[in-house]
Amino acid sequence: MSKQYLLGNEAIAHGCLESPVDFVSGYPGTPSSEVIDILRVQGERGYHVEWSVNEKVALENALAAAWCGVRALCTMKHVGLNVAADPLMTSAYTGVTGGLVIMSADDPYAHSSQNEQDTRCYAAFARIPCLDPSTIQEAHDMVRDAFALSEEFGLPVLFRPTTRICHSKGDVTLGDVKASTRVGRFVKDPRQYVVIPAHTRILHKKLNEKQPGIKRRLAESGYNTCSVKGRDAVIASGISATYVQELLPDDVSFMKIGAYPIDEAWLEEFVRRHEKVLVIEELAPVVEEVVRQVAGCVTVHGKKDGHSPYEGELSPRAVAKIMESAGIRPKIQFVDADPLPDIPPRPPIMCAGCPHRPVFHAMRKVFRDGIYPSDIGCYTLGLQLGAVDTAICMGASVTVGSGIYHSGEESDIVSTIGDSTFLHTGIPGLLNAVYNGAEMILVILDNRTTGMTGHQPNPATGVTATGEATIPVSLEAICRACGVHFVETVDSYDLVGLETAMKDAKARPGVKVIIARQPCVITARRAGIKRGRYRVDPDLCTGCGLCVKFGCPAIEIAGEKPHISDLCSGCGVCAQICPFGAIAKEGRR
Amino acid sequence: MSPGYDVLVVGIGGQGTILASNVLGEACLIEGRPVKGAETHGMAQRGGSVESHIRIDGEYGPLITPGTADIIISFDLLEALRYKHYVRPGGKIVANRHFVVPTSVFVQGAAAPTEEEIRARLGDVGLCLLDAEAMAAEAGSPLAANIVMLGAASHFLPLSPDSLRKAVEKLVPQKTIEINRKAFDLGREAGAGCRE
Ligand code: SF4
Ligand code: SF4
Numbered sequence: 183m184s185k186q187y188l189l190g191n192e193a194i195a196h197g198c199l200e201s202p203v204d205f206v207s208g209y210p211g212t213p214s215s216e217v218i219d220i221l222r223v224q225g226e227r228g229y230h231v232e233w234s235v236n237e238k239v240a241l242e243n244a245l246a247a248a249w250c251g252v253r254a255l256c257t258m259k260h261v262g263l264n265v266a267a268d269p270l271m272t273s274a275y276t277g278v279t280g281g282l283v284i285m286s287a288d289d290p291y292a293h294s295s296q297n298e299q300d301t302r303c304y305a306a307f308a309r310i311p312c313l314d315p316s317t318i319q320e321a322h323d324m325v326r327d328a329f330a331l332s333e334e335f336g337l338p339v340l341f342r343p344t345t346r347i348c349h350s351k352g353d354v355t356l357g358d359v360k361a362s363t364r365v366g367r368f369v370k371d372p373r374q375y376v377v378i379p380a381h382t383r384i385l386h387k388k389l390n391e392k393q394p395g396i397k398r399r400l401a402e403s404g405y406n407t408c409s410v411k412g413r414d415a416v417i418a419s420g421i422s423a424t425y426v427q428e429l430l431p432d433d434v435s436f437m438k439i440g441a442y443p444i445d446e447a448w449l450e451e452f453v454r455r456h457e458k459v460l461v462i463e464e465l466a467p468v469v470e471e472v473v474r475q476v477a478g479c480v481t482v483h484g485k486k487d488g489h490s491p492y493e494g495e496l497s498p499r500a501v502a503k504i505m506e507s508a509g510i511r512p513k514i515q516f517v518d519a520d521p522l523p524d525i526p527p528r529p530p531i532m533c534a535g536c537p538h539r540p541v542f543h544a545m546r547k548v549f550r551d552g553i554y555p556s557d558i559g560c561y562t563l564g565l566q567l568g569a570v571d572t573a574i575c576m577g578a579s580v581t582v583g584s585g586i587y588h589s590g591e592e593s594d595i596v597s598t599i600g601d602s603t604f605l606h607t608g609i610p611g612l613l614n615a616v617y618n619g620a621e622m623i624l625v626i627l628d629n630r631t632t633g634m635t636g637h638q639p640n641p642a643t644g645v646t647a648t649g650e651a652t653i654p655v656s657l658e659a660i661c662r663a664c665g666v667h668f669v670e671t672v673d674s675y676d677l678v679g680l681e682t683a684m685k686d687a688k689a690r691p692g693v694k695v696i697i698a699r700q701p702c703v704i705t706a707r708r709a710g711i712k713r714g715r716y717r718v719d720p721d722l723c724t725g726c727g728l729c730v731k732f733g734c735p736a737i738e739i740a741g742e743k744p745h746i747s748d749l750c751s752g753c754g755v756c757a758q759i760c761p762f763g764a765i766a767k768e769g770r771r
Numbered sequence: 772m773s774p775g776y777d778v779l780v781v782g783i784g785g786q787g788t789i790l791a792s793n794v795l796g797e798a799c800l801i802e803g804r805p806v807k808g809a810e811t812h813g814m815a816q817r818g819g820s821v822e823s824h825i826r827i828d829g830e831y832g833p834l835i836t837p838g839t840a841d842i843i844i845s846f847d848l849l850e851a852l853r854y855k856h857y858v859r860p861g862g863k864i865v866a867n868r869h870f871v872v873p874t875s876v877f878v879q880g881a882a883a884p885t886e887e888e889i890r891a892r893l894g895d896v897g898l899c900l901l902d903a904e905a906m907a908a909e910a911g912s913p914l915a916a917n918i919v920m921l922g923a924a925s926h927f928l929p930l931s932p933d934s935l936r937k938a939v940e941k942l943v944p945q946k947t948i949e950i951n952r953k954a955f956d957l958g959r960e961a962g963a964g965c966r967e
Contacts (some may be wrong), residue, residue, distance in 0.1 A: 187796035187806060198966030213812065293811075350833040351796055351808035351825075368834070499836045519856040522892065525849070526884065528873040529820035530784065560817065690923035707820040727880075735818055739883070 188354050190318045190347045192215035194285070199224070199359040204252035204280070204366070204734040206231040209606065210635035211259030212294040213348035214287035218257055219636060233638050233647040236576070236606040237262035241269045241284065243707040245338070248282035248749050249375065250366030253329045257285040260299050261575065267304070270338070275385035277336040280364070282331030285341045287348050290464040290495035294345075296558065296575060298493055300466035301342040305442055305595040310390055311396055312340040312442040313405065313516065314718050316423040318352040320440065326357070333404070335396055337389075344464065346421045346495065346695055350559050397445040405440035408452050408540070412509055415474060419463040425464055425501040429512035439469050450476035456480065460489070460490065460508040464496050483508040534736035535713075535751030537674035537700035538598075538627050542573045543732060543759075544571035544680035545596055545625065548688065553627035555582040555714040557608070559600040560634045561627050567733060569598070577607030584611070584693075594688060596621040601657065602632040602640040611662060616665035616693045623687045623694045626657055627674070629702040637705050661695045672750035674700035677758045703751045713752030715768045722764035729756045729765060776820045776929045781854045782846030783871060784811070787917035789941060790846065792823035794921055797938035798930045799827055809833035818874075820850055825927060844924045846917060847871055847904070848889050852862035855893060864896050865924040865962065866905040867916065899923060899965030906957040912947065920928035923957025926966050932959065948958045 188196070198206070206229055208218050222231045230247075234240035237258040244256035258266065263286040270284070286304070289295040305312030313328055321343050332339040373381050415435035418426040423438040429496065430436055437452055453476055454460055461470040461484035470484040483489045489507045493501075502512040502596040526616050532539050539563045545554065546569055556562060556570040557579035564570040583597035599608050604626050612624060624707045639645045640681035644654035661669045668690050670683040680698060687694035701709070718729075723743045730737055734756060736749035746756075746765075757765040778795060782788045787819050807829035811821040817878055824835045837856050843865045845851035848870035858864055872883040879926035901923050907916040908947075918939055936955060942950045 185800060187793065187800050216812075346833060347807060349810060349812045351806075351810070352829075353800060353806055354798075421832060423836075429833035496837065497834050498832060514837055517838050521837075521854075521856050522852060525853050526778070526873050526876050528783065528818075528820040528850075528853075529875070530817040531874055535818060563817070597963065696817065730877050733874060733878050737874075737877070738872065739877050 183355060184359060185353055185355050187214060187351060190321055190343060192220055193318045193322040193356075194325050194343065194348075195220035196356050196359075197322040197324070198255055199358045200229065200326045201253060201281075202362045203255050203256040203327045203329070204229045204362050204364050205244060205247035205256070206257075207243045208257030209234055209237045209240055209262055209631050209636045211262050211287070212635055213289060213345045214257045214259050214285060215635045215638065216348070217285065219638065227311045227648070231647055233640065235641060237266040238268060241266040241273070244282060244284075245269055245273050245278065247366060248278035248280040249276070249367045249590045250280065252280040252366045253362070254282050255285065255703060256282070258287075258296065259300050260286050260288045261296060263301060263304055263660065264767040266757060268412065270304065271308050272377055273338050273388055274310045275377060278332060278338055279336070281332035282338040283325060283328045283332060283341050284338055285325070285343070286591045288342055288344045288465065290344055290563065290691040296573070298465055301340060302442055302468045303466050305342075306468070309393060310337050310340060311335060311400060312342055313340050314420045314440050314442070315347050316420055316438060316440060318347060318350060320405075321347050322354055322356070324440070334399070335392060337392065341503070344421055344495070356649050367669050393415065393443065397443050400441040400443070401445035401448040403441050404436065406444065406448070408437035409435060410455055411435045413457045415459045417459060417461045417469060419469050422462050422496045422501060423465055423496045425496060425697045428498060429502055429505060429514055431511060433511055434510055442468070444469065444472050446472060446476050450717055451477060453477050453480050454697045457605070458483065458509070460484065460497070460510060462501060462504055465492070467492070470519070490605065498597060518591070522695065529566070529719065530563065531566065531733070531735055532560060533703050533751070534734050534749040535703040535753035536560070537613045537629055537698065537702070537753070538564060539567070539733065540677055540681060540753075541598070541625060541627060541674055541698045542567045543755075544677055544684060545569055545598075548681055548684040549596050550596045553586055553591065554594045555579045555586065555595065555597045557603045559603055559627075561598055561600055564598065576603055577611055580608055580611030580615055580624055583624070584615035584618065586622045587622050588618070592702065596625060597622060598625045598627055600633070601626060601628040601630065601642050604657065605641055605655070609664065612666070612693070612695075614663065617620040620693055623684070623696065626695065626697045628657060628697050628699040629705075630699075631702050631705050633702045633704070637702065657697055666693050666695045668694040669697065670695070671697040671699055674698040675753050675755055677755060703753070707751065713754070715746065715748070715750045715752055716757055716765055717746050717768050719764050719766065722762050724762055724764070726761070728761065729759050732756055732759055775826050777840045778825040778827065778845045779835055779840045779854060779857050780823040780825065780926070781843060781850045782821060783850065784817055785821050786846045787914070788821050788823045788846065790898055791921055792825050794828070794918075794935065794938045795825045795928075795930070797941055798934040801934040801937055802930060804828050805830055807831070807833040822854065825932050842927050844920050844926060845855040846920060847887065849884065850918050852889050852892055855896065862897065863899065863927050864889045865899045865901075865920065865927070865965070866894065867920060868900045869902070870904055899960070899962060901961045904957070906961065907954055908963060910954035910957055911950035912948070915947070915951050918943070918951045918954040919958035923962030923965070925955075926962045
């Protein structure tokens with residue numbers, strides 16, 4: 183036992199080591215990525231760990247491992263669970279023998295996501311248990327225990343920390359790391375693992391019959407607790423429970439929900455002892471719906487009567503407002519304090535020397551009136567450069583492009599997708615576009631890594647999650663195998679090369695692919711690649727401002743003329759942009 | 772207000788706010804005090820505005836409520852202004868006097884704010900300004916600016932300077948311990964002038 187100050191995801195990873203886990207798979211996605219990033223760099227590993235190519239692939243691998251009796255963890259962000267939903271729904275029917283814990287990290291307020299969906303709804307949909315931690319300590323304890331619960335029920339367990347758990351820190355009491363002695367053995371049982379109609383009907387019935395037992399067991403798990411103090415009560419779940427605890431008056435009862443499904447009889451017993459119950463939870467009214475079912479004539483406040491929002495994340499101030507609105511006076515009275523107006527925003531931007539920027543620059547030049555479907559990754563920031571017109575989900579740049587083409591739209595369609603996203607779910611879209619005769623260009627922004635989530639390797643990188651060399655997949659060969667005839671590979675830092683390839687592609691029929699290749703500047707810097715620094719010659723510079731418009735954060739304005747700061751990574755693209763030859767590598771000329 | 776001491780560390784992605792918050796957390800562990808924190812990860816780290824909440828003696832959630840922070844430690848003067856509403860009446864702001872103009876300002880051709888303007892808008896909060904870059908350079912590395920800032924803020928934190936020093940030594944790369952030790956002391960010296 184030891185106490186450490188840890189990031190939520192570090193505590194979760196440690197909980198898995200204590201369990202211990204035998205198999206780990208997942209696909210990176212904020213805020214879930216650090217769990218595998220920690221597990222994959224442990225020195226002595228008694229488990230298999232991999233970054234899979236997508237969440238469906240990850241979950242099927244983990245499910246199979248759990249069928250063989252070992253403990254498996256599968257991690258992803260909430261929207262990844264959509265990709266994995268197919269195996270998820272039926273894994274509840276087949277069940278598992280070894281513990282299977284699926285960590286699906288939710289992101290209320292969409293800090294780094296395309297939506298605010300609630301994983302707890304998936305758990306109810308699939309009829310499997312779900313654990314929802316309210317503190318980092320609880321996240322650690324829950325994930326450690328979730329494997330045993332999964333084995334007890336013979337079902338996968340969903341574990342749903344939110345951003346404010348994954349990316350919060352706290353003092354956490356840790357247990358000892360254990361070594362596993364389990365070895366997987368697949369025991370044939372077609373009635374369990376072959377879900378033909380005759381089998382699946384029976385499996386569905388069995389799943390339904392398990393439900394009352396699960397509810398009773400979870401009511402005793404210690405994750406759902408309550409204390410009766412007065413005529414009013416607040417019921418809260420997840421991180422919001424901690425906000426409520428800080429603000430709760432002494433004469434108000436409190437119930438905390440951390441495990442689902444909730445035992446209705448246990449809940450009813452508590453609710454019926456009060457006159458008024460306020461439910462506070464982020465996102466979907468999952469707890470509130472059950473409370474309303476059992477409330478009888480007890481007054482229930484929450485989202486459905488407008489006291490609490492359906493969207494966004496909660497905070498102590500938001501919770502205080504909800505309590506006030508429901509007639510419960512919070513212990514702390516916050517005074518409104520709002521940000522000052524007119525402060526220039528500082529959104530995240532593509533790095534100095536980011537290889538995506540010149541590609542967008544060339545694209546906007548060659549396809550002035552083009553339509554630019556894009557995808558999920560750092561390059562979605564191309565929005566700031568006017569080079570991203572759509573982004574909906576992983577892999578959809580290609581399919582949105584072909585869909586727009588077939589609608590009859592006549593503008594040039596130029597889709598952009600990263601290497602990792604292309605390998606995740608982009609390939610079927612490309613295959614489909616070729617097969618069904620679309621006219622479009624796909625630019626693969628190949629920076630050899632999964633940049634946005636923290637530079638995890640992918641099948642094109644040439645190394646596995648644990649750093650072993652593996653065969654790097656050829657994006658060119660994949661595109662050709664999909665039936666694309668025009669596949670051109672260009673250096674992302676070569677503006678002329680990019681423009682030439684784009685003009686060529688524009689002149690050809692069908693689906694064309696341009697692979698713009700250059701390692702991510704961050705990984706390049708870590709790998710020790712030094713390109714020197716560029717500078718502006720004030721005598722040659724006319725102050726036209728073209729380089730500034732390019733948007734590299736290393737290019738600042740000092741007085742009339744631009745100046746290049748030490749953020750410069752030496753990509754040399756601004757030197758190609760300057761029409762007066764005023765930018766050159768330091769030390770030259 | 773809450774019985775603990777709430778620290779908001781703000782800056783720009785890449786400036787080392789996370790290391791600074793880890794030092795505070797580690798110092799709490801050394802003193803055996805509970806601590807909670809929350810921070811920006813993921814895409815915002817790409818040159819965006821970032822914040823770390825640290826609640827010393829924190830028993831509940833990790834988030835600090837606007838208007839209640841005891842201190843803001845800001846690695847960039849403009850960011851101090853962006854988060855000023857977090858500080859409680861009578862609280863402190865310890866800020867680097869330099870700031871980076873957001874790239875969007877240049878690209879849009881807007882006027883960049885000046886140091887005087889920002890200082891005027893920061894108004895009469897208990898402001899402690901320092902030249903973190905210069906002191907970090909003096910200590911031996913521009914990367915130590917975050918530790919300079921912690922040194923300056925150490926006068927106002929409810930943690931002993933010894934625990935903070937120990938935490939710094941534990942968390943910075945082995946080779947840079949000496950530089951960071953010096954950075955902390957230079958910051959602490961400079962911060963002494965800010966105490967009333
Ligand atoms: S060479 Fe130019 S474009 Fe490239 S990083 Fe340096 S300043 Fe930015
Ligand atoms: S593009 Fe060349 S001439 Fe124009 S402002 Fe930049 S350095 Fe000066």
